[in-house]
Amino acid sequence: MELSEILKPSAVKSIGQSVSKKRLLQELSALAAELYDIDENTAFDALQERESLGPTGVGEGIAIPHARIEGLKSVVAVFFRLEKPMEYDSVDRIPVDLIFTLFAPMDSGVDHLKALAVVSRLLRQPSVRAKLRANDDPSVLYTILTEVNASKAA
Secondary structure (H helix, E strand, O other): OOHHHHEEEEEEEEEOOOOOHHHHHHHHHHHHHHHHOOOHHHHHHHHHHHHHHOOOEEEOOEEOOEEEEOOOOOOEEEEEEEEEEEOOOOOOOOOEEEEEEEEEEOOOHHHHHHHHHHHHHHHOOHHHHHHHHHOOOHHHHHHHHHHHHHHHHO
16 A cells, blocks of 8 residues: 555645644544545544544654544545644653544455554654654655655565
């Protein structure tokens, strides 16, 4: 699975900060609703429900919130880079600034897991994290996210 298949260039944003985790999840849901024809409230509720099972802050300043959505046809993604890291209840207690959100169909078991694995592998790379943190242009961020993944698969 290539990230370019699930992430639109317009789904990549660099924002100053978010006031809370709840507000961040609302902003991610709003963008997903706008770009992927997902109901905003459904997306937000699904993300909140997933967070209640355990925080999706995976460490190193990264969060990978994800949820399954009824009626969605394929896995889709939204990426935010925060200029000011925020508390997120991450496993290592480090505030997050790189948030890669995945929305998957209810019955997308393998595709959802593949997408999580691809994102996790990519963001585990210190060089990728450094490049993402050094750039605030959404088109550059998109290129970093999609070209690194493509070159690793080749």
